[in-house]
Amino acid sequence: MTAMDVDLPSQTGKSHAMNVDTAAENGDHLPWVEKYRPLTLDDLVSQQEIISTPVQNFMNQGRLPHLLFYGPPGTGKTSTILACSRQLYGSEYSSMVLELNASDERGIDVIRNQIISFASTRRTSTIGFKLIVLDEADAMTQAAQSALRRVIEKYTTNVRFCIICNYVSKIIPALQSRCTRFRFAPLQTEQITSRLDMITHKEGIKLTDSGKQALLRVSHGDMRRVLNILQACYAAYDTIDDAAVYHSTGQPFPADIEYILHALLNDEFSTAYSKINHMRIDKGLALADIITEVHEHLGNTELPTETRIYLLDHLAEVEHRLSGGANESIQLSTMLGHFKIAMEIAASGVASKS
Ligand SMILES: Nc1ncnc2c1ncn2[C@@H]1O[C@H](COP(=O)(O)OP(=O)(O)OP(=O)(O)O)[C@@H](O)[C@H]1O
Ligand SMILES: [Mg+2]
Incomplete structure (x- = not known):
């Protein structure tokens, strides 16, 4: 895989053929984690001060450093870089961003061939640099990480790297020191609640207070979990209360x-x-x-x-x-x-x- 296979509804709006049914147009066929993936940095709850604002400032000044995002699952790391890419490149996105994640081969050969060839080809955008996103980088081999050290330095004029992982200790120190690090913390209760309220309202979900508390309890600050549990409960129950949440997750009351x-x-x-x-x-x-x-x-x-x-x-x-x-x-x-x-x-x- 080369460029990221994501839809960018905010920018293109024409990613589907005109005669697709309305469900597809509304994104109703998508799992809610994708349907409600934040499109802009402002949509990302929680990480505003520590991440969105500095990253936004970097982008406004056209001085994006190499980035290292780390933290537990479902806290908005991938969403943040997607939102940045969308903001930076708009419709040129697919030619300017190379995303490699754990499902792609990322051994040393990929560094030598795919990354270097993407990085060394001439830029065509006004932004001045391309972006290479290495998602789930904790799964990359040590050899591949070591090979990246020189690549990052050599192509800095032409590309920025964004390395994303759950466990920062699995990234070799030499790579860490080449990047500006941002830690994504688990989302706080109020932050999850604000997004949850918006989604329950949009989907017309009956979520009781006890259900909401249970949802927050079992998700431990992971927004992806919140949405997945919510969708599973919605499929099975008319009204979502604490019993529905505990039953559908198999968690003890x-x-x-x-x-x-x-x-x-x-x-x-x-x-x-x-x-x-x-x-x-x-x-x-x-x-x-x-x-x-x-x-x-x-x-x-x-x-x-x-x-x-x-x-x-x-x-x-x-x-x-x-x-x-x-x-x-x-x-x-x-x-x-x-x-x-x-x-x-x-x-x-x-x-x-x-
Ligand atoms: N800060 C946030 N604000 C709003 N929604 C969020 C936030 N974080 C996560 N989400 C929701 O959770 C989903 C998953 O988020 P994302 O893919 O960005 O997580 P991640 O940090 O990359 O997790 P992983 O480490 O498992 O890859 C998003 O599609 C979005 O719906
Ligand atoms: Mg991710």
Whole structure:
């Protein structure tokens, strides 16, 4: 693949044939993450001050540096560079931007051939430089990244690079130092809410307050997740409330987690085990999700510092084992065992003080 295969409705407006049905014209056939992909930098909620404004200023001055965008999924990295490209190049977009993402071959040969040939051909725009976007660059090999160092320097007069990744530590330091870094933080509740309200209004979705809270809770600042869950719920329910959100994502209800935490902290080993195990099987909950939620609830539970540290450390261990495919029942009993030891630590702390 060479140039980016995206539609640019704001600029072209004629990307579809004239006789396509209205659904296609309205973008109704698209998943909402694409239908509501921000078209301009102003549409991007949250990253205004830290990203949009400096990037916008760079573009206004015609002095775009090489960029490095990093941060968790669904926070607007790809959308930001798409919006910039759209603003910079308009209809010349496809000849001026080369986008390579993880689905493309990006070994050293691609650097040598595709990137260099794109970078070295003469520019045709008034902007003065072309743009090469390396999305999901944490998947690039070390050798390919090393090869890029010289390419970036050599072709700076003609091209700007934008490197995008989730884990900045996977980008070699030499590349990092050639770019201006921008960290995309998970979106804040109010920021998600403002965009969500606009979308629910446009689509005519009945989203209750509890549904909205649940949506925010399970998405952890990832706007893509918000939209995907919303669309899945919309397909299945007339009114989207918290139950709809938890059911469609398979996440435990907060009440279930309170019940589980109560059993972990207060019940005797075998009672707690059978209660939690039953709930896990009946409701089809994943132990990893239970641990994530328990971890959050622990933050609001009063526990002596030593006990808390012990628990957090061991919960992390169990979670790590689960990610490697460990048996859930065995890990549940391990987790319970750790809670029992933690309670003993707490009790002995109280005893030694008195
Ligand atoms: N800051 C934001 N403002 C508005 N919508 C957003 C924002 N961030 C993400 N979105 C929504 O989420 C979708 C995915 O965003 P995007 O592709 O930019 O994420 P990303 O940061 O590149 O994620 P990944 O690291 O997984 O590639 C967009 O189409 C858009 O609908
Ligand atoms: Mg992306």
